[in-house]
Amino acid sequence: MNLLTVENLHARYGRAEVLHGIDFQVPAGEVTVVLGANGAGKTTILRSICQMVRTSGCIRLDGRDITGMRTDRIARLGVAHVPQGRGTFGTLTVEENLRVGGFTTSAAITDRAVEHWYDFFPRLRERRNQQAGGLSGGEQQMLAIARALVAGPRLLLLDEPSLGLAPRITQEVFRALGRISQETETTILVVEQNAHLALEIGTSAVLVDAGRVVAQRPAAGLAHDESVRRAYLGY
Amino acid sequence: MDVFLQQLVDGLMWGALYGAFALSIVLVYRASGIVNFAQGEMAMFSAFFAWQFHAWGVPLYLAVLGAMAVAFVGGAATERVLIRPLASSPNHMPLVIITLGLMLVLNSAAGWIWGVQSKEFPAIVSGPVLTLGPVAVSQQSLVIVAAVVVVAALLFVLFQRTKVGLAMRAAADNPDSAQLIGVPVGRMLMIGWGLAATIGALAASLAAPQLFLQPNMLVASLIYAFAAAVLGGLDSPVGALVGGLCVGVAENLAGTYISWIGHDFKQAVALALILGVLLLKPEGLFGARKVARV
Numbered sequence: 113m114n115l116l117t118v119e120n121l122h123a124r125y126g127r128a129e130v131l132h133g134i135d136f137q138v139p140a141g142e143v144t145v146v147l148g149a150n151g152a153g154k155t156t157i158l159r160s161i162c163q164m165v166r167t168s169g170c171i172r173l174d175g176r177d178i179t180g181m182r183t184d185r186i187a188r189l190g191v192a193h194v195p196q197g198r199g200t201f202g203t204l205t206v207e208e209n210l211r212v213g214g215f216t217t218s219a220a221i222t223d224r225a226v227e228h229w230y231d232f233f234p235r236l237r238e239r240r241n242q243q244a245g246g247l248s249g250g251e252q253q254m255l256a257i258a259r260a261l262v263a264g265p266r267l268l269l270l271d272e273p274s275l276g277l278a279p280r281i282t283q284e285v286f287r288a289l290g291r292i293s294q295e296t297e298t299t300i301l302v303v304e305q306n307a308h309l310a311l312e313i314g315t316s317a318v319l320v321d322a323g324r325v326v327a328q329r330p331a332a333g334l335a336h337d338e339s340v341r342r343a344y345l346g347y
Numbered sequence: 348m349d350v351f352l353q354q355l356v357d358g359l360m361w362g363a364l365y366g367a368f369a370l371s372i373v374l375v376y377r378a379s380g381i382v383n384f385a386q387g388e389m390a391m392f393s394a395f396f397a398w399q400f401h402a403w404g405v406p407l408y409l410a411v412l413g414a415m416a417v418a419f420v421g422g423a424a425t426e427r428v429l430i431r432p433l434a435s436s437p438n439h440m441p442l443v444i445i446t447l448g449l450m451l452v453l454n455s456a457a458g459w460i461w462g463v464q465s466k467e468f469p470a471i472v473s474g475p476v477l478t479l480g481p482v483a484v485s486q487q488s489l490v491i492v493a494a495v496v497v498v499a500a501l502l503f504v505l506f507q508r509t510k511v512g513l514a515m516r517a518a519a520d521n522p523d524s525a526q527l528i529g530v531p532v533g534r535m536l537m538i539g540w541g542l543a544a545t546i547g548a549l550a551a552s553l554a555a556p557q558l559f560l561q562p563n564m565l566v567a568s569l570i571y572a573f574a575a576a577v578l579g580g581l582d583s584p585v586g587a588l589v590g591g592l593c594v595g596v597a598e599n600l601a602g603t604y605i606s607w608i609g610h611d612f613k614q615a616v617a618l619a620l621i622l623g624v625l626l627l628k629p630e631g632l633f634g635a636r637k638v639a640r641v
Contacts, residue, residue, distance in 0.1 A: 162527060187529035199524035201517050203635050212517045215510065216529035259528065 115140040115267055115299045116161070121169035123153075123160045130156045133169065134325040136318045138267070143293050143300040145310040145331060148320035154303040155196055157320070158269045161301075162186055162193050173267065188216045192265035196272050198256040202245025206236055209244050209255055213262035222262060229258035233288070250281035254288065261298065268292075270302040274309070282306060289313055311335045349481035354599045360488040361571075362595020363495040367550035368565075368572030369579065369587035370498070371543035376581045377519040378539030379430055381442045385449035387569035389425070390547030391562065392453050393418040395461050397552045398468055398560055407469055411552045415545045422544025423537035425449070430540075431533065457562040468555035491553045498546055499588055506584070515539060519582075567614060571598060574617035577624050580634020589632065594620065 116138035123131040130153050138144045146154045160167045162183050171179050178186050187193075201209050210229065214222030230237035233254045239247060244255055253273055260268055273289070274282040290313040293300055304310035311317065314331040319340065334340055368387065375383045383389075393414045400410035429449065433441050470487040477484050505512040518525040518535040525532050551565060558564045575594040579586020594617065602613045624631060 164523070164526075182531075183526040184529050184531045187527055193527040195524065195527065199521055199527065201520040201524065203520045204513075204516060208513060208516075212513050212525075212530070213528050215514050215517075219510070263529065 113140045114138060115174055116301070117170075117172045118157075118161075119170040119172075121157075121160055121167060121171060123156050123165045123167045125156075125165060130165075130323055131160065131167075132323045134320070134323070136325050136328050138299060138301050139316065140299050141297055142315040143289070143302065143313050145307070145314035145317045146301065146303045146320060147307050147310070147317050150305075152320045153323045154320055155271055158193060158195075158271050158301070158303055161269060162191060187263075190264075190266035191269065192260035192263065192267070193269040194253075194256045194260050194271060194273065196275060198252045200244045200247075200252050200255050200259070202243065204244055205241050206244055206247070206255055207240040209259050210236070210262055213259035215263070217263045221264070225262040225264065229261060232291075233258055249277050250284065253277065253281075253285055257285075257288070257292075261292070261296070266297075266299060268298050268300045270300065270304075272303055272305060274304060274306045282309060286310070286313060307341075308335055350603065351600075352480075352482050354603050355596060356482050356484060356488075358596035358599035359592060360484075360491055360595070361599065362575075362592035363492045363588075364550050364554050364591070365568065365571045365575045365594050366588040366591020367495050367498060367546055368568060369575035369591050370502070370584055371547040371550075372572060372576045373579075373581060373584055373587045374539050374543040374546070376576070378515075378536045378543075379426070379434060379442070381430075381439050381446065382573070382576075382581070383540075383543070384443065384446045385425075385453060386446075386543065386547055387565035387572070388450045388453035388457075388562075389418065389422065389544050390551035391565045392457055393421070393544065393548030394468065394551035394555045394560055394564070395457055397548070398466060398555070399461075401469070407471060411471070411549065414552060415548045418544040418548035419541040423541035425544075426537045426540035427533075431536070434536075454562050461562075463562055465559035465561040468552070468560045470556040471553065487553070487556060494549060494553060495588070498549065499584075502542075502584055511535075511538070570614055570617045571595070574620045574624075576631075577621050578631055580631025582635055583631065583633035586631050586633030 114137040118134060118136050120133045120135065121131055122129060122133055146157060148154050156165060159165045161171055163181055163186060164183055167179060169179065170177060173189055173191065178189065210226045211222055214225060235251055236255055236258060239251065244252065247255060273285050277285065286309045289300065292298060293313060302310055311331045311334055316328060317331050317334055318328045319326045368390065371386050372382060375386065396417050397410045397414035400413050401407050405413065429445050430442055471490050472486045474486045477486065506516055514530045515535045515538060518530055518532045522532045555564065571594050575590035576587050578593060579590030598613050598616055601608050601616045602610055608616065
């Protein structure tokens with residue numbers, strides 16, 4: 113069963129087309145990794161799903177066409193997006209960031225979810241009354257992930273969660289994502305430069321090159337495939 | 348000493364009004380990132396509505412509430428119709444020009460509809476001036492201060508205790524992220540502009556008995572309000588109120604005690620204050636000096 117199906121998706125910024133008709137699927141309950149070189153259009157794929165760029169083609173969430181829908185409505189349907197650079201609200205406290213993450217749900221569910229994610233990321237509880245802008249990069253990433261999960265989304269989109277983080281912190285973040293995938297029913301679609309770590313938690317990978325999807329393959333073994341590694345993983 | 352106390356009390360009363368106007372400037376700035384130069388004229392226009400409702404026989408306080416409701420709708424519509432279409436551009440200059448245009452349009456329209464002659468606007472409460480020792484305070488002044496305190500308390504509750512208020516702060520902080528968690532950012536901006544106009548309508552209706560109602564009624568007050576908003580920090584509601592009180596007191600004392608300033612030159616004090624703050628402490632007394640790690 114696919115939670116998300118993308119068919120013939122084009123996306124453009126102004127007059128420049130960045131995605132030239134791509135197709136891929138995100139199986140429900142699994143972690144799908146988007147791999148590709150810098151500038152291949154990976155971030156644009158995530159932004160297209162949330163309709164933050166102009167798109168044509170067809171994006172279906174659980175069979176429902178969401179192409180052309182307003183971004184906040186798509187969020188309401190259960191798509192959470194942790195953007196590149198994390199997008200935390202720097203002038204709000206950690207607690208306020210989490211609470212506003214529950215905007216689309218009831219106060220009771222929000223209360224419970226906030227407590228749950230405090231248990232999951234104890235560091236956030238310690239910093240609950242601090243302004244989010246003062247957190248370290250790793251803490252901000254955890255906050256961004258927790259905030260995205262407060263409303264209990266069906267699909268979690270993550271854009272380069274490792275960006276700007278020390279290797280040890282990156283590992284911590286991916287370990288957390290692996291746990292989230294196992295402990296919740298959340299489907300995850302993650303764009304990541306650090307292919308090695310991403311493929312460890314991923315079940316399939318979408319390979320992107322110059323605005324086109326080249327292949328969608330099972331993640332197992334991909335990290336050791338010499339040709340794929342050189343072409344898409346850059347090491 | 349008596350003169351000093353009297354000027355201080357008068358300064359606080361005017362300061363509360365400047366603080367209220369500064370609050371509307373701050374609310375719009377937080378929502379859209381621009382200073383709305385039409386804020387004063389929107390408030391003046393709303394006060395004319397209150398006057399008109401009252402002239403039609405509506406009790407004064409209901410007329411003022413009605414004008415506040417009209418102002419909310421008008422403020423929200425301004426955001427949607429005049430600001431939103433150009434808001435996605437990173438260059439804010441066109442928006443500022445639009446607010447300047449709106450200021451001129453509202454000013455002329457008020458003159459065209461209601462005439463440029465000053466109109467008498469009744470006070471919400473009339474009654475003998477109260478004396479506290481050497482200081483005389485009109486009852487209307489007390490109403491003004493009380494109204495501003497109530498407005499401030501309501502805004503505090505809205506922003507700190509309600510879901511909508513929290514979403515408004517999130518939308519002001521990072522509109523893209525706010526959309527991604529399901530906040531209808533456009534609606535939050537309309538609410539911000541609506542609230543700003545509502546507060547302006549209330550303040551203008553309370554100031555009108557003293558200033559007399561006419562299209563240029565708030566031109567001078569607005570520069571004090573700008574000074575108050577800049578002093579407090581353009582993104583800080585608390586700063587707007589504190590800034591308003593500081594400016595009100597400073598303006599009154601400077602006009603009284605510095606002979607070459609007198610009554611006619613008082614607005615230059617506000618201008619000097621704006622310039623000084625922007626040069627020395629651009630984020631103002633309470634503005635967020637953005638903490639951000641990259």
